[in-house]
Amino acid sequence: MIDNNTIQELLAPIKSFLQCETPDEWIAEAKKPENLKTILLDHLLCELKAGQSAMYLIRKYAVDKDSSNILLEWFKPYEEFAYRHIGSLETLKGKNNISKAIMAKSGAPYSQELIDKMVLLIKEELHHFYQVLEIMDSRNIPYENISASRYAKGLLSKIKTHEPQTLVDKLIIGAYIEARSCERFAKLAPHLDEDLARFYISLLRSEARHYQDYLTLAQQITGEDISERVAYFGKIEAELISSPDTDFKFHSGVPAFS
Numbered sequence: 001m002i003d004n005n006t007i008q009e010l011l012a013p014i015k016s017f018l019q020c021e022t023p024d025e026w027i028a029e030a031k032k033p034e035n036l037k038t039i040l041l042d043h044l045l046c047e048l049k050a051g052q053s054a055m056y057l058i059r060k061y062a063v064d065k066d067s068s069n070i071l072l073e074w075f076k077p078y079e080e081f082a083y084r085h086i087g088s089l090e091t092l093k094g095k096n097n098i099s100k101a102i103m104a105k106s107g108a109p110y111s112q113e114l115i116d117k118m119v120l121l122i123k124e125e126l127h128h129f130y131q132v133l134e135i136m137d138s139r140n141i142p143y144e145n146i147s148a149s150r151y152a153k154g155l156l157s158k159i160k161t162h163e164p165q166t167l168v169d170k171l172i173i174g175a176y177i178e179a180r181s182c183e184r185f186a187k188l189a190p191h192l193d194e195d196l197a198r199f200y201i202s203l204l205r206s207e208a209r210h211y212q213d214y215l216t217l218a219q220q221i222t223g224e225d226i227s228e229r230v231a232y233f234g235k236i237e238a239e240l241i242s243s244p245d246t247d248f249k250f251h252s253g254v255p256a257f258s
Helices: 004-017 024-030 033-061 065-084 111-138 150-156 165-191 194-202 204-222 227-242
Strands: none
Touching (some): 004 165, 004 204, 024 033, 024 165, 033 065, 033 165, 065 111, 111 204, 150 165, 150 227, 165 194, 165 227, 194 204
């Protein structure tokens, strides 16, 4: 388990990156035993969506057609489980691998860097998906579909529609989602039982690296100062986190129903 000094070192840049902390009201709601099912179900789907977002980026901007099909096949058992209720914990075991190398398409100026970082991220997100599913299974929490929160949609609605700014904005949003996840894992862990707390703390290192990778790629791709755009999305993200929200989820705002 990561020691407290390391935790604080990991969180320091994230706390300065985010424009607000998770409100105490959200923590108070999240730590209620009756909400554990919602937290785990939403966390499970967030891991899948994070992997999908990374996959879509490299399929759209970086890889050739054969590699695009390989990526789709990689995700197929996870998506069939999540959206069609096909498969189980047992059938997903050992599925987190790629059968062939993912190749950059010719002429894309930032392909390999994008591929390398996003493929590693996908592997980790799908591994976390499986880990959350294991936890749910051990606690007899059945999988079921739940609706998405307003969080990601609220951020994605502000993306510019011309390239490369569209890609840069998506990467900045990815950084905020990963940073917020990391911050919430750390905030929530002390209020959970020992096994769950250990699991959430174990995720901090990868989530912290993911947010940095997204920011690094955004900066490399544009070659210009992105601080103004980062601050813009930081403000939107903070508003989504700190404003009243009638829907309780892992990335929801201040509970407006308590």
